[in-house]
Amino acid sequence: GNIVQVLYTSYTKDGNVHDTNHGSTPLEFKVGSKQVLSVFEYGVRGLQVGQTRRIKFNCTNMFPYDPALVMYINEKDMPEGVREGLWIELESGAKGKVVSVEHNFATVDFNSPLADVDVLDFDIRLVRIVDPIDRPPLTFHSDIDNDETLEERERHIQTIVNYLEGLRLSIRGVEPERIPDRALNPDYRKGQDIVRELTPDMLANDLDLDLNSESSPIRMRDPLTDKIYTPDPQLFGEAYL
Template identity: 30%
Template structure:
């Protein structure tokens, strides 16, 4: 029986970037990834890749940024005055902060640069602009 929309499946996976570095692996979570195909619970390219597979089947595939986390958007990296942060807050490059939008929504932002008067916050997903390579095995379908 092949996997189709509406099926709940479990996948063992390893995700790597083009340089070979691992960005995520189901073994790190001590259990397979479980999701319902077609429900939008995983990135579009991942859903497309599992359709038509069968239990026990293994596959390797690549997902371009447009079918993953999108292209990197320079406008989402913004410099803001350092004094908008609490004075007791210790900030470091690479740390994640929650930023409030004008409509009150909170979104994650990564500190990418710390200057004397300003910091740069990047609100792109950390994997935006990157192609993702996967090695997967369907463990339950």
Template identity: 30%
Template sequence: MSQIKTGDVVRIHYTGTLTDGSQFDSSAGREPLEFQVGSGQIIPGLDRQVQGMAVGVSATLTVPAAEAYGPRDETRVQVVPRSAMPPELQLTRGTSLQATTQDGGQIALTVIDLTDQDVTVDANHPLAGQDLIFQVEVVEIVNG
């Protein structure tokens, strides 16, 4: 039985939960996730931990925050004057926004607080600082 190794294209079913048991993502009801191992297409910790698994094998894999979306960085939380936002924007806590950086790149922001004068936005990934638990089943090694 062949085992997953770097360079293989694999297909997995997965359910991702936080340490409190709340689910943040799942492939249930969808096609399995397909990716090339070692290519950086998925978070590093999961990519590393599927190596050595075989088709039909299921496992619970814990990925520490440092190997997932990294630690939370409080310098990525900014307070912006509400007047700097387009007036037609309907803002509430949890609203996702896109901002353009000075070099023309795009950055995802989440509104975490707002007042009549200010909007507090967070550029951290929503799962930053979280250890992630994946229930994984290897469906196929496409070119293994």
């Protein structure tokens, strides 16, 4: 998966802001690595840079509140400038929210920000793909048909590329109504013959193409002409908006 950066704001069911990183450093994580809450993993699927998605996150009982995690910390053991309401991180890596500061001691709550929260609405915006997959183009493997004109061969390959791109967008969460029917139902006879045989295992093993992690549009090279084929922009333009 790609390394991505997102900005987010979460809202409680009454519409109040629960947490946000707008105005600070974007959250960075590798998709599929389970480094972050699942809401972020699902939230970025199918998004293009600059797009925002709202997603509901059910966190009931995920982080029960534990009174034992509210602790008194000597001020000398904390970062400078500690004040009420500030989130701090100790040298041990523990993160907590300062509840109060008095008499050189601070009361710090190390419970999760999601403790005892039932449902949150997240607005997740993809701001950057840090490490896009830049894979070489696929190679079109097919016997040369002497009865096939070059124009027919080009249409044949373009049909396959469009079909694979339609699958890629579908798997990555693009809404079905934005993926043209012709992309998933090829209209060229020889293209149909090939795509009917393409199973997920064949794509992964024979073409080294895992559509679950494929982040960039499909490209395919014809070894006969050395031409690179990409998805038809007139067919897929709407899917990238």
